[in-house]
Amino acid sequence: xxxxxxxxxxxxxxxxxxxxxxxxxxxxxxxxxxMVEPGExxxxxxxxxxxxxIEQLNREYDETSRSLHIVKIAGxxxxxxxxxxxxxxxxxxSERAKRKLSVSAxxxxxVIAYKQPVTKPEIEAIxxxxxDYVLRTLLERNLxxxxxxxxxxxxxxxxxxxxxxxxxxxxxxxxxxxxxxxxDELLAEAEFEVEKQMLKELEAKKASEESDVDGxxxxxxxxxxxxxxxxxxxxxxxxxNRPQ
Numbered sequence: 001x002x003x004x005x006x007x008x009x010x011x012x013x014x015x016x017x018x019x020x021x022x023x024x025x026x027x028x029x030x031x032x033x034x035m036v037e038p039g040e041x042x043x044x045x046x047x048x049x050x051x052x053x054i055e056q057l058n059r060e061y062d063e064t065s066r067s068l069h070i071v072k073i074a075g076x077x078x079x080x081x082x083x084x085x086x087x088x089x090x091x092x093x094s095e096r097a098k099r100k101l102s103v104s105a106x107x108x109x110x111v112i113a114y115k116q117p118v119t120k121p122e123i124e125a126i127x128x129x130x131x132d133y134v135l136r137t138l139l140e141r142n143l144x145x146x147x148x149x150x151x152x153x154x155x156x157x158x159x160x161x162x163x164x165x166x167x168x169x170x171x172x173x174x175x176x177x178x179x180x181x182x183x184d185e186l187l188a189e190a191e192f193e194v195e196k197q198m199l200k201e202l203e204a205k206k207a208s209e210e211s212d213v214d215g216x217x218x219x220x221x222x223x224x225x226x227x228x229x230x231x232x233x234x235x236x237x238x239x240x241n242r243p244q
Contacts, residue, residue, distance in 0.1 A: 009045055013053050021132050022120075022157055023076025023146075026050060074146045074157060093140060101141075108134045112144055113165070113177060117158035119150050135159065143168060 016024060016032065026047055033045040043049065054070050054077060061069045071080045081089060101109070108131055111123050123131045138144040147160040166173065 009041060009049065010053050010057060013050065014057060017070060017077060017079055020078065021136065023074050023078040025076040025155065028076070075149055075155070105134050105137050109138055109143060112159050113161050116160040117147055119156040119158055121156055
């Protein structure tokens with residue numbers, strides 16, 4: 001076991017990939033290596049050095065029959081188990097699948113379902129809490145999947161729902177997601193009060209965005225959208241509930 005001394009590039013890359021909850025792109029890893037102090041590493045790390053080191057790590061894992069290896073996915077690299085362990089992992093996942101989703105998981109799943117494709121920072125901004133553990137849980141349950149990267153600084157991963165999500169909730173497609181007027185009936189149980197309110201807020205935000213495009217759309221008291229005739233002014237209730 002290492003007790004001190006200079007860390008190697010190999011060890012650093014291995015630690016970065018192990019600790020990351022998401023695939024790390026070459027650029028992300030190179031940006032981290034740009035932060036080193038002079039003399040901290042024996043050589044400058046560029047793309048060639050980085051990729052060669054990943055190949056070296058995978059060769060070592062092969063030679064020592066490790067259950068893990070480094071794979072390229074969603075434009076980045078991360079650790080993954082080898083295919084021959086799928087049966088064992090499936091047994092573990094089946095046990096986890098028997099557990100009910102937590103309130104936090106349901107909240108995040110609702111955000112993804114209504115806002116997809118959506119990034120982790122966007123999910124966290126809506127919910128106000130860290131989403132790392134919840135996203136891992138939803139990925140393990142195959143209710144969501146990584147569907148790409150956003151064209152924004154840092155290229156964050158984009159998440160969306162899966163066919164398993166539709167199957168789990170008895171939907172044919174996303175157009176069958178409940179509207180606000182249906183949520184009271186579908187989520188009548190007291191434990192779903194948080195989800196109920198959050199879904200209504202998401203729909204209200206969506207309605208606000210749509211009303212910016214068409215000024216004749218208003219939001220009724222029950223949260224539904226209504227298009228006004230050009231010749232008929234909105235009533236007082238519509239105006240009081242219209243998004244600002």
